[in-house]
Amino acid sequence: MANNVDIQESGKRELILEGALKVFSQKGFHGATVEEVAEVAGVGKGTVYLYFGSKTDLFVSVVEEKLKELQEVVMERLQNTEGACAKLALSIKLHWEFFNRSREFVKVILSDLSGLEKELDERTREARAGFIGVLESVIEEGIGHGEFKDVEPRMAAYAIEGAISFVAFENLVNEVSTPSIPDVSQLVDFCLNGLCC
Amino acid sequence: MANNVDIQESGKRELILEGALKVFSQKGFHGATVEEVAEVAGVGKGTVYLYFGSKTDLFVSVVEEKLKELQEVVMERLQNTEGACAKLALSIKLHWEFFNRSREFVKVILSDLSGLEKELDERTREARAGFIGVLESVIEEGIGHGEFKDVEPRMAAYAIEGAISFVAFENLVNEVSTPSIPDVSQLVDFCLNGLCC
Amino acid sequence: MANNVDIQESGKRELILEGALKVFSQKGFHGATVEEVAEVAGVGKGTVYLYFGSKTDLFVSVVEEKLKELQEVVMERLQNTEGACAKLALSIKLHWEFFNRSREFVKVILSDLSGLEKELDERTREARAGFIGVLESVIEEGIGHGEFKDVEPRMAAYAIEGAISFVAFENLVNEVSTPSIPDVSQLVDFCLNGLCC
Amino acid sequence: MANNVDIQESGKRELILEGALKVFSQKGFHGATVEEVAEVAGVGKGTVYLYFGSKTDLFVSVVEEKLKELQEVVMERLQNTEGACAKLALSIKLHWEFFNRSREFVKVILSDLSGLEKELDERTREARAGFIGVLESVIEEGIGHGEFKDVEPRMAAYAIEGAISFVAFENLVNEVSTPSIPDVSQLVDFCLNGLCC
DNA sequence: CATGAATGAGATTTCATTCAT
DNA sequence: CATGAATGAAATCTCATTCAT
Incomplete structure (x- = not known):
């Protein structure tokens, strides 16, 4: 169903992803229509389905993409930073900047996706867990080094x-x-x- | 059009509200159907519209109801408590218990409401602000008494x-x-x- | 189904008929709701169904009533009038006045009733035919007396x-x-x- | 929302218009369902909304189309005719033939449209006025030439x-x-x- | 007799998805 | 590869009608 891989490099995928981010951000998952995403991306409606299996798949892909982007930025910047406190502070700052760079992305993240198909749901969770994982390991490190209290790292990360x-x-x-x-x-x-x- | 008031006491309104909470919690706003809410509430589909002007109105009403409930509980318990720290701690505890009592209500709160009609949107915001306000005033009190740092109370409350x-x-x-x-x-x-x- | 007869004299029937005329006139058959008719008539919604078998029955009854009223007025006044021309002129005048007295009744008459149940449809046709019949006989009389051309009376009446x-x-x-x-x-x-x- | 223009030539619009004429004629505006129109036209339900903004828009379009058709035929034929009497006679004949060619269109015209949205209502009125206008000018011409009595042209046209x-x-x-x-x-x-x- | 709360059939409309070009 | 016309499933909401009080 989803043949979002084996397709020649033509930049269309990125175009669609960008359009989707804009539209989903403004209107939320349900408020957005595939047609509008296609328009904004400057491609035909059918083309979207060439690169993404479904509207939901597209949505999840946007989330994955963005979250991965953030995750990578944070991880990279973290390497040049010493101390769990400093690392956590940096993570928060970057996170914050990220939310303000792609302004309304928060809305996308907070979107109502209840009832996603299992597979897609899984992917969202993983993407989120991926980023949360970064926070988690910083916290774990901090705990290990005695900088942080001995809390449940995951809970702290979610908080x-x-x-x-x-x-x-x-x-x-x-x-x-x-x-x-x-x-x-x-x-x-x-x-x-x-x-x- | 919405005559959600002037109807005899018959418990139906509460029944519907409860059903709605369940269904919205499980499936989110968009995933839920009015028909299912009616079924779960044990009333006819049309009855829902006798008590609520629209699906959205129903949703917002659920949020209002629940949030007001929480707000009241917290405010009451807060009166017998001294000290901003203690008050905040209590608030958090009650909040937490509340979320676990009406289990999946968090999902409802986090639902994607992009595109609500203005008036309904306003109501949601207000309901939320109402509860947040409780936290805010505790924080303000704490700042005034020198218990808390001089932060932006609203921001802290949202955090x-x-x-x-x-x-x-x-x-x-x-x-x-x-x-x-x-x-x-x-x-x-x-x-x-x-x-x- | 329609038990619009064997009910005690209480004036309710007339009240409803009047309310119905008003509402149907303003909103047409489909635009009107039984509830509004009841309100305007000052009776309960259920009461309407005590006197009329259905919304359609009510509508047809209004038409019948009004048309019969007109028919009777015309027939009575026609008795004191001599000459087919004078009679026709009078008929038209009365008809016109009638339309302007119960202002928007024309709308009711022109309402879209396609798809009426047979029986109701029949009644409407008859009511209309009843009134048209008056015109017809005047015309026939005029033809007989050499006042009018030898046209098809019914056609002329409809024209x-x-x-x-x-x-x-x-x-x-x-x-x-x-x-x-x-x-x-x-x-x-x-x-x-x-x-x- | 209504993009009843910018669509490729495929005849579907005409198909739908024809189907709509048939169904509206038989069942009236309210008795007809979009689904049935689609069926009769041999297209999918959604397709109707590709060409027409709403059921009402479709209805009005049918009226416009047909009335314009009649208007044009009459106006054209009128050019080769001399004398207001002859012109009026011809108009009536053509009008009559038109009504009998598209048999049940009269019903459509006489339909209960109370409660059309303003814009659509306007369109119907205009379409009707357009055709009535033809009669009006013939009558005016006749009055000017001394062929007709000095009556109110519009009233005569409506009569x-x-x-x-x-x-x-x-x-x-x-x-x-x-x-x-x-x-x-x-x-x-x-x-x-x-x-x- | 009178009422109005409750009901659910049914209609319009949207929009994700497909597929012929 | 790309497109967008066509589709129909599905959801909201209305309102005539019933029936317990």
Whole structure:
């Protein structure tokens, strides 16, 4: 059904992915139509199905792509950084910047995908887990080095991810067009040191 | 068109609200059908429209109802508690318990609502803001009393809400049926004191 | 199914008929709802079904009632009138006045009833034929007395009915609030003597 | 939403229009379903919406199409005719023939359209006015040339239109399959010279 | 007799997906 | 490879009708 691989290099796939990101971001998964994605991407409607098995597959692919992108950026930048605290701070900053670069991507991530076919659902989970994994290992490292408390790393990772996502989403909704850097510092500080003085 | 008020007390409204919660939780807003909600609620399809103006209105009503419920519980319990830290800790605990009592409600909250009609969208935002407001004022109080750092209260509130929601969601997805108490303590500690030792 | 007879005298039937006339006139057969008719009539929705077998039955009854009313008025007034020309002129005038008294009744008459059940359809046809019959006999009389040409009476009757209806309808649509008497004279003259000088 | 233009020539539009004419004629606007129109036209249900914005748009388009057709035929034939009387007579004949060629179209014209959306309603009115306009100008010409009495042209036009429509409708209902030519002459004579000897 | 809450058949419309060109 | 006209499944919502009170 999905023959999204064995196709010649022509750049169309990327075009569609970009169009999809835009449209999904603006209208959400259900609000978007394949036709509009095709239009924005500048290809025919049928072409979308040449590169992606279904609308859902397209959506998941966008998420995968973006999340992988973020994951890679973070992992790369993390190599030149020492100390779990610094690493975590950097991760959060990059994450935050990422959310503000591709503005409305948060919406995409928070989209209602309940009822995805198993396989697609699996892929989303994996993509997300992939990125969360980065946070997790930083946390684990921090715990090992005595920098962080002995918490459940995964839970901590999700807590951080949630904090970033919700704040980013809130900023979006309230049209805070250029979220200031202080915001991030506060967020970083919140994650590292909590609210108490 | 929506005459969701002036109808005799018969419990049907509550029945529908409960059914809707179940179905929306399992299938999300778009995955759910009014027909199924009606079935689960044990009423006719038309009856749903007797109490709610539209599927969207029903959805928003579910969110409002639940969020208000949580808000009230928290506010009440907060009155017998001294100290911003204690208050925040309690809020988080109650919030957490709430998410686990009406299990899959997180999903509903995280649903993709892009494209709701303005008025309904407004209602959702308000309901959410209402609950967030409770957190906000606790934080403000804490800042005033010198218990908390001088952060942007709203941002902090969203960060906390996000942390709870994502962890709850993760637990759900991973089928951790009875989220242990340690989890909450860790979450509370994360919010109050952060990750660092 | 239709037990519109054996019910005590309580005036409700008339109330409903009046309400129905109003609502059907304003919204047409399909645009009207039984609920609104009941409201306007000041009775419960169920009560309508106590006096009329169905929405369609109600509609047909309104038409019957009104047409019979017109028919009777015309027949009565015709008795004191001599000469087919004078009789026809009077018929047209009364018809016209009738249409303007119960203003929008033309709409009701012109309503789309395609697909009525046989029995109801029959009743409408009969009611209409009843009134048309009056015109017909006047025309027949005129032909017999040498006042009118030897035309097919029924055709002539329908032509006249059509002329009146369409002009009345046009007046309605164009919001000519108080159709002047000259209008009728012109219409009468048109029917009697045609357009030519 | 309605992209009833920019689609390749494939005859489908005409097919649908024809199917719609048939179905609307038999069942009226409300009695007809888009599904049946599609079936009769031999296309898929969705295809109807490819060519027409809505059921109402389809209906109005049928009316427009047919009325324009009639209007054009009449206008063309009128050019080779001298004298307002002759012109009017010809108009009536053509109108009559038209009604009998596309048999049940009268029903469509007489359909209950109460509650059409404004824009569509406007279109129907315009289409009708277009054709009525032809009659009007013939009448005006006749008045100017002293052939016709000094009546209100529009009223006269509607009276004539009404006469033709009702007679045609009656013929239809009574299943007078092949309305004889004498009928038309009588109708023409009625319009020109009235009923009186 | 009167009522109106409850019902569900049925209609319009959208849109992901296919396939002939 | 690319396209977009065609399709029909599916979902929301309306409203005539019933029936328990």
